[in-house]
Amino acid sequence: MKFYVEPLSKCTQRLGSLSEIESKPTVNIKTPAVMLHTQGGQIPHITHEVFKLVSRKSQILQIPLAGMHTFKEAMQYYEGTISSFIGSKDSLSCLTLQDPCNITKQGHHSTLKVPIWTKNGKVYYDAKSYMDVVESFKPDIYFLLSDGDTNISSSEKRIAKSVSNTMNFYKECLDRHRKSDALKHSFVIAPIVGGYKQISRERYISFILEDMKNVDGFLIDGLHNNGPEAEFLEFNEIEPIVRCILNKIPTEKLRVVQGCWNPVNIINLVELGIDLFDTSYCHILTERSAAMTFAIEITDQTNTYEINLRDSKYVDDFQPILIGCECLSCTKYSRAYIHHLLSVHELLGPILVMIHNVYHYLRFFEKIRSCIQNNTLQTLQLSITEQFRNHQKTK
Amino acid sequence: MTTKSPLVFSILTECGTSKARVSRMILPHGPVDLPVFMPVGTQGTLKGMLPEQLEELGLQIMLANTYHLGTKPGTEILQKAGGLHKFMNWNGCLLTDSGGFQMVSLLKLAEITEDGVRFQSLNDQKAEVMLTPEHSIEIQNAIGADIIMQLDDVVKTTNPDKERIEESVHRTTRWLDRCLKAHQNPDTQNIFPIVQGTLYEDLREKSAKDHIERDVRGFAIGGLSGGESKDDFWKMVHLSTNILPKNKPRYLMGVGFAEDLVVCCALGVDMFDCVFPTRTARFGCALTRKGQLNLKKEQFKKDFRPIDENCPCNTCKNYTRAYLSGIVTVLPVACHLLTEHNIVFQMNLMKDIRQSITKGKFPDFVRDFMLQVYPTKNYPSWIIDSLSAVNIKLK
Ligand SMILES: [Zn+2]
Ligand SMILES: [Zn+2]
Numbered sequence: 001m002k003f004y005v006e007p008l009s010k011c012t013q014r015l016g017s018l019s020e021i022e023s024k025p026t027v028n029i030k031t032p033a034v035m036l037h038t039q040g041g042q043i044p045h046i047t048h049e050v051f052k053l054v055s056r057k058s059q060i061l062q063i064p065l066a067g068m069h070t071f072k073e074a075m076q077y078y079e080g081t082i083s084s085f086i087g088s089k090d091s092l093s094c095l096t097l098q099d100p101c102n103i104t105k106q107g108h109h110s111t112l113k114v115p116i117w118t119k120n121g122k123v124y125y126d127a128k129s130y131m132d133v134v135e136s137f138k139p140d141i142y143f144l145l146s147d148g149d150t151n152i153s154s155s156e157k158r159i160a161k162s163v164s165n166t167m168n169f170y171k172e173c174l175d176r177h178r179k180s181d182a183l184k185h186s187f188v189i190a191p192i193v194g195g196y197k198q199i200s201r202e203r204y205i206s207f208i209l210e211d212m213k214n215v216d217g218f219l220i221d222g223l224h225n226n227g228p229e230a231e232f233l234e235f236n237e238i239e240p241i242v243r244c245i246l247n248k249i250p251t252e253k254l255r256v257v258q259g260c261w262n263p264v265n266i267i268n269l270v271e272l273g274i275d276l277f278d279t280s281y282c283h284i285l286t287e288r289s290a291a292m293t294f295a296i297e298i299t300d301q302t303n304t305y306e307i308n309l310r311d312s313k314y315v316d317d318f319q320p321i322l323i324g325c326e327c328l329s330c331t332k333y334s335r336a337y338i339h340h341l342l343s344v345h346e347l348l349g350p351i352l353v354m355i356h357n358v359y360h361y362l363r364f365f366e367k368i369r370s371c372i373q374n375n376t377l378q379t380l381q382l383s384i385t386e387q388f389r390n391h392q393k394t395k
Numbered sequence: 396m397t398t399k400s401p402l403v404f405s406i407l408t409e410c411g412t413s414k415a416r417v418s419r420m421i422l423p424h425g426p427v428d429l430p431v432f433m434p435v436g437t438q439g440t441l442k443g444m445l446p447e448q449l450e451e452l453g454l455q456i457m458l459a460n461t462y463h464l465g466t467k468p469g470t471e472i473l474q475k476a477g478g479l480h481k482f483m484n485w486n487g488c489l490l491t492d493s494g495g496f497q498m499v500s501l502l503k504l505a506e507i508t509e510d511g512v513r514f515q516s517l518n519d520q521k522a523e524v525m526l527t528p529e530h531s532i533e534i535q536n537a538i539g540a541d542i543i544m545q546l547d548d549v550v551k552t553t554n555p556d557k558e559r560i561e562e563s564v565h566r567t568t569r570w571l572d573r574c575l576k577a578h579q580n581p582d583t584q585n586i587f588p589i590v591q592g593t594l595y596e597d598l599r600e601k602s603a604k605d606h607i608e609r610d611v612r613g614f615a616i617g618g619l620s621g622g623e624s625k626d627d628f629w630k631m632v633h634l635s636t637n638i639l640p641k642n643k644p645r646y647l648m649g650v651g652f653a654e655d656l657v658v659c660c661a662l663g664v665d666m667f668d669c670v671f672p673t674r675t676a677r678f679g680c681a682l683t684r685k686g687q688l689n690l691k692k693e694q695f696k697k698d699f700r701p702i703d704e705n706c707p708c709n710t711c712k713n714y715t716r717a718y719l720s721g722i723v724t725v726l727p728v729a730c731h732l733l734t735e736h737n738i739v740f741q742m743n744l745m746k747d748i749r750q751s752i753t754k755g756k757f758p759d760f761v762r763d764f765m766l767q768v769y770p771t772k773n774y775p776s777w778i779i780d781s782l783s784a785v786n787i788k789l790k
Contacts (some may be wrong), residue, residue: 042728070721087713347443
């Protein structure tokens, strides 16, 4: 797999593509892109079969290790790749360490080991056990092991530890990668750690710049501890550190951030030059019975940013979630029906909300790409920011 | 020209040996091939399956529960929506129960009088509510199912009080007349009477004979599958189908285990329903012709075969037992995947039954089927007896 960035204009935002994928030569993923966040190998509430009713385009599945730990042993005996094991052989897989939807609990670090939280509790991974899993999963893309347990209030000591742990992981994982036949086509993403301290980030980056062979992209790690809180991070708090990192790393490589960023921050991050995100935001919204209704095009008929379908005012509202939306939920089902399903706790309720949210989010990213193309990203940014502000006021 | 009947029934092939038959019933929302198994979509949805998926599977009819739908969303919303078909976006056929059975079984405080069933509502006010035959039909008219059920006086099959059962038989017929009188949509919805009488032959006969005299287009056999012995069960089915007219469909309520379906088809039943296949899916249980697989078991952790190699469902096409084993009871989507398999299992069984009758091979099918379930031929006596009552010899 290769990443190509289009000839850069003077702006930092950029268009690119992931292509020349060994197992899927016809696939071409345009960036800025969004990976489909999965848990246990499935998009929450949407089976791979149902997803085909949402979009037929090729997608990257973001597969956090936490939900897959249970298959660690089975995968040693399974002959195919992780994509085919989870029932989506036509998708690309991206194995990640932490789940962006679940809070990474702090204070469980250990030297040269990282904790993840599985359904059976806390499990530690070191470079060797992690790479064993990566080798048996054979993902198309994977993150190297990292200790990204930092956020804006982390202590210097914690940051230093995170940097030294991750340096060790980097060396050991890359070493193993280079020797591995099973991983010779896998696309490697190196997490960059160092919390909110510029000097730590710089130190880490200069360390990896010394030996970057086989590294195809970077993850800006350690900005938050995952979970719903990432939605409300203030952009001005993260901006300086993200800028600092992006200035130091080579421009031709893929840049990734994880987490359920709200649409305003997505555009802000795209503007800084981030290429790859995930759909964890869709899941976080669906869990609180909320559907995205912000306007992507000026012609979209909406005056809300997001609606909560549990609200009793929808009990006899036979309109779709978003008028004009062409997703399966909006073309076939009413707010009233979804409200009914949610209020009696039927499985189909969150399915229909999630279908709309994922569809809307994919459409949002399409719009971002076309705005970069037409040099109108700023207009979109203003429109989304204003809708978000009005929404905050009415809350 | 007379107006079109909302139920046109025609027998296509009769088994030359047993009472089994293949027939077709044309309802306002389309044809239904009989014998049929109807999955239960209690609250206007079927365990996380989209109506689009059910249509794709070829499902022709499903069941919904009047008691639940009458409580939520309630008749007013259903009427505004234009009926349940439109509300839930299901264009196939629907059948609703009367709500009486749900009350007697769900609510401990139900009390039956000549007027109807009095019970304490589950809503916050805990008000005393009375479900009369008229009220049941009113809700069922609002739901708009193709086939609706009369309110019957349900007595537990294990209750030996013959006087009480005799009362229930007479009352059920009186309530039938009230239901038929209250029915507002005789051109689009069919009321089926319910044959009662628990395990007393004379009372069942009385009940069936009284109902035959009414102007109705099909019959249900009720009050079975409630803890009685299998010997009693099949004899009552046998007796009921002997009395009920051949030229109208017969619906055996609450029956859905594979063996029961095969035996009762031989006894001349055309329609079945049961929550079992969908409920058991939630607990990680997959149905196969050789028995049930509890996928939670350790033995499946490295089993890379599908649930059933011969099953045409998407779950069997795309997923292994090993994968399903790791997600059942953990992810809600696992419930959708197993529900799809279990519904396809039931539909395929019914299809095989129909085809074997059509080809004149039904007795052979029954023998093969039973041999798969009991490879050592240790058949339960009730199966031997019931089948031999309709001239199918197992040994
Ligand atoms: Zn939509
Ligand atoms: Zn199957």
